[in-house]
Amino acid sequence: MLRLRGRIVAHLLSFSSTSGPAISPLHRLLSASAAAGSISPNPGGFAVEEYLVDTCGLTRPQAFNASTKLSHLKSPANPDAVLAFLAGVGLSGADVAPVVAKDPQLLCAKVDKTLAPVVDGLTGLGLSRSDIARLVSLAPGGFRRRAIVSRLHYYLPLLGSFQNFLRLLKRSSHLLSSDLDKAVKPNVVFLRECGLGGCDIAKLCIRVPRMLSTNPERVRAMVACAERLGVPRGSGMLRQALQAVAFRSEEKIVARLKYLKNTFGWSDAEASIVVRRYPAVLGKSKESLKCRSEFLLSEVGLEPMSIAHQPVILSLSLEGRLRPRYYVIKFLKENGLLDGDPSFFTAVKMTEKVFMEKLISPHKEAAPHLAEDYATACKGEVPTNFIFRWTRNRL
Structure with a gap:
């Protein structure tokens, strides 16, 4: 009987590839099936693990791990409603397994009280059906919390587009759980005070997602480090400098400067010029720097001082x-x-x-x-x- 339920729900999920809302028809089909008795609960109790395998498509090990978080479920009624709803917003049957494996408790969310209001709110922010489906796939845990709407209301203008938000979300799964008032907003305000515009902040945070969520004092320390390297607030190189020094200890930065001087034969003054004009050099691998040094100094025959005064050459392939x-x-x-x-x-x-x-x-x-x-x-x-x-x- 449970396998029959799985085939029915899987069939419903296959409709998600068609255009237009599918939520109401799917609910009607589920209700009709339930009424007919074809997918009634197991009299001996709800076999969660079997449901996860047969209906959601999880592997047996995935289902075993996920079932521990769903042991309180007594029937498949709510999971069925969630699956139908997910199909309605565009998730295919193949999408369901990784989503449920990542966040099994999504199956416990209330469609009418949580999921439907979230979709309405996200649609109001301009997200399409496919946008919402991608969001669910990346962050199912965030999707089952109504606060996701207010968070995207803040992040979308900050990052410039939903695509940028997804890029950041892929790099930082904690984005939707970060404290906006105590960390994110103060950090953004401070970065603006340092002269970074919206585009620079978006690029910086996409490359270094923790820059948004970390303690504001750490961000201030990073800016101070950039200033000690000769890249002051208001400089056009500040974003690059922050990317280069972000979450690196003072010892590692000093060690990298020493390596640069030894590898290219630069004096302290020349190394300082390089860092001010091309801060990203601090983030390049030792192997990359060594290869460039051997080519530019030994093969091309350039002088160390010449490279120091035009360090953009180190950014080229x-x-x-x-x-x-x-x-x-x-x-x-x-x-x-x-x-x-x-x-x-x-x-x-x-x-x-x-x-x-x-x-x-x-x-x-x-x-x-x-x-x-x-x-x-x-x-x-x-x-x-x-x-x-x-x-x-x-x-």
């Missing part, structure tokens, strides 16, 4: 931009095809379109395969092959 463009310039110089003498910095900072127009396209006749070889090099393949091939062809 080594294999996808720096190395391929260097070899193009090298090839053009060696073969007498270069008009003028653009610096390496100038070449790598060009947009792709300008680089092609200035340094690739003018040499179609003299080096007809240069564009193809450059494209190959941009994929990370060894670029020296085309240099020697073109030298031989030219000779």
